[in-house]
Amino acid sequence: MKISSFDLNLFVILNAIYTEGSLTKAAEVVGITQPAVSNALSRLREKFNDDLFVRTGSGMVPTQKTENMISDVQNALTLIQQSVNEPDTFDPKSSKRNFKLSLGDVSEGRVLPFIMKEIYGDSKNISVGSYAYQRSDQVHALATNNLDFVVDPIIPRSDEINSEKVFEDDFVVMYREGHELSKIKDVTVDDILDQKHLHVSNRRRGLHLIDTELEKLGHRREVTLRCQHFLIAPTIIQSTDLVLMGTRSFANRNNMPFAEIPIDIPSMEYFLIWHKNDEGDGGHIWMKDLIVRAFKHAQR
Numbered sequence: 001m002k003i004s005s006f007d008l009n010l011f012v013i014l015n016a017i018y019t020e021g022s023l024t025k026a027a028e029v030v031g032i033t034q035p036a037v038s039n040a041l042s043r044l045r046e047k048f049n050d051d052l053f054v055r056t057g058s059g060m061v062p063t064q065k066t067e068n069m070i071s072d073v074q075n076a077l078t079l080i081q082q083s084v085n086e087p088d089t090f091d092p093k094s095s096k097r098n099f100k101l102s103l104g105d106v107s108e109g110r111v112l113p114f115i116m117k118e119i120y121g122d123s124k125n126i127s128v129g130s131y132a133y134q135r136s137d138q139v140h141a142l143a144t145n146n147l148d149f150v151v152d153p154i155i156p157r158s159d160e161i162n163s164e165k166v167f168e169d170d171f172v173v174m175y176r177e178g179h180e181l182s183k184i185k186d187v188t189v190d191d192i193l194d195q196k197h198l199h200v201s202n203r204r205r206g207l208h209l210i211d212t213e214l215e216k217l218g219h220r221r222e223v224t225l226r227c228q229h230f231l232i233a234p235t236i237i238q239s240t241d242l243v244l245m246g247t248r249s250f251a252n253r254n255n256m257p258f259a260e261i262p263i264d265i266p267s268m269e270y271f272l273i274w275h276k277n278d279e280g281d282g283g284h285i286w287m288k289d290l291i292v293r294a295f296k297h298a299q300r
Helices: 009-020 023-030 034-048 064-084 105-122 135-143 189-193 209-216 230-239 248-253 282-299
Strands: 053-056 059-062 098-102 127-130 149-152 161-169 171-174 196-200 222-227 243-247 258-260 268-275
Touching: 009 023, 009 034, 009 064, 009 135, 023 034, 023 135, 059 064, 098 282, 105 127, 105 230, 105 248, 105 282, 135 149, 135 268, 149 282, 161 248, 161 282, 171 248, 196 230, 222 230, 230 243, 243 248, 248 282, 268 282
Parallel strands: 098 127, 098 149, 196 222, 196 243
Antiparallel strands: 053 059, 149 268, 161 268, 171 243, 171 258
């Protein structure tokens, strides 16, 4: 088969079907109708004399023929995308671009003030949106340009994305001024577990990293209040005897007294995540640098 006789756009559609596992979702990613995707798949099947994908109850499953060539197709598409991007054409002073980020409420507090201060200093026409996305939807949102960046402790399992660690912090136990823990010179695990705890999570089930590590040692904390957002946590802690196990930077930013936790708990890591197709885009490079600088500032 001569490549001169082949519509290279078909490879874009092939990759979209492969990554999304659905003709409908592939159509959203590529920006065409579902019948157009079906037509493209028919043309691909004729070209390669293979079904390429088999429809099952769980979606479109690739054949071995597709599996054999998909890696080369994806690498080629990435190279082409990088070649057509023009980093030098982005001018933040005149750009009216809107950047869409997925940040948790703690990360919003860490970086949005810094980011917006930088933008208002020199790039007043640029706007930013911060949105909540389920982890299962992140890769799709990045692929369809519904998101430019995600910041999350967990990197999606996908060959479509790149990532970079931008933040790391250890855990402490926070409390109000005058709390009984503040009067103890060397706080022990038992001292902490004797307290009633505030736990922040927007998940309905599942253990926090801290609870997982405590259970390994045969410990469990008593959670008196579970809430969804960290925004309200300082007010609750300052007005009650509840304690909060959270990151050191959060305690420092909110001027909350804290004690060290005398067990080995892995630090909290956050990663900046983006789609490979955005590599080389000038605006993407500019915002990525701004986000990285914002997290470095928050780490101080």
